[in-house]
Amino acid sequence: MKPAEFYQRDRTSQPPALTPDYKTSVPRSPRLAMLSLQGSMSEITGPTFGHSDIDAIDNDLIRNYAKTGDPVGERIIVHGRVLDENGRGIPNTLVEIWQANAGGRYRHKKDTYLAPIDPNFGGCGRTLTDDQGHYHFRTVKPGAYPWRNWVNNWRPAHIHVSVFGTSFSQRLITQMYFEGDPLIHKCPIVATIPDPRAIDQLIAPLDMNAAIPLDCLAYKFDIILRGRRSTLFENRLEGN
């Protein structure tokens, strides 16, 4: 039996390394071509996580750092599925998120933006997907904030999302944006993505079906990881 590999990453829908309008990419982008590898055991395997690694409260950003009360901001649920390109849910995979607070300030020793730290908000969460690939977090909607690129660049409100999948070759970090935010299409980091459809795929729609009346709104964000080829076993395709 040959190991089943992953579909080749479609580089035309991924941002290239060098994107001069996002200035930091200029000195940090490789100039030589990458070496393309067919998957071996080192690529088709990857780390696994279990419920002993995390705590149940880790996915509740409203409570996981609360000291004197709830954090300030618009209360939201962020939920969705982690799927592969074949449309199958990826169970039991680790999803980690981080974000600024409602004023656009990060709890990080390197962030000096003038908006205040919220004493009740850490800004990170993590969870494992369920057996269908579903995940959910509760948090507050992050604020936009300025950053040094051009003199007046602002990041749209966003949540950073880190996902593992089942193999080291599926590892992905991306950002979730919010439907209707006029800053999305002014952002040089969003614009590193060459395909407008791929940008749309990072914009979470408001999901009133998942909102909780008199409590919080909800946004739905599905994350797609690379799909896996069928295993060729005795000349018959398995799976898919």
Place this chain on the structure above:
Amino acid sequence: MAQPLNYLKESASQTAGPYVHIGLAPGAAGFDIYRTQLGEDIAGPDAPGERIRVEGVVMDGTGAPVKDVLLEVWQADAAGIYPHAEDPRFADCAPGFRGWGRVITDFDTGLWAFDTVKPGPVMGRNGRMMAPHISFWLVARGINIGLNTRMYFEDEDNSADPVLNLVEQAPRRETLLARKTGPGHYRFDIRLQGDGETVFLDI
């Protein structure tokens, strides 16, 4: 017009940004929130094999250290077995061996280091053995999509490794070799761009 293929498309990557530590290593961002920080113990105390420390710096195209980079590593145990069900020898993997680590820099110098056991050779494609290696994945502000590479060991026989031998310009293979700096100590610097640019892999 043909039928639609109906595959989904991998979500586009976006930079991890300068505050990646908040999400992946909050202790490094300067606060304490989780019971456990993931990726700090790669091999566990009971895994057999040679204990090693690997350190290095990631440098940008001007030669300056990338002080805010975050690295993840993935490796087999000393017998060349991955702790993953896909490895046919999974059941024999070393006890407590996780194989995965998350590596943070010193924000002032950009120096990073991790402790592990030296991996064994791993069976590659078509029955060709791969020399001992550790897979790396790098993210940072200014890196739009995580960069993959591999670290090999200069004191191993790498001559038949099928991946190193795919690198067309033989001198560039050196960029994937960790230097032995002392007993159990290795140095592996990564250059994102310019002279000695590391070979990155599209895996």
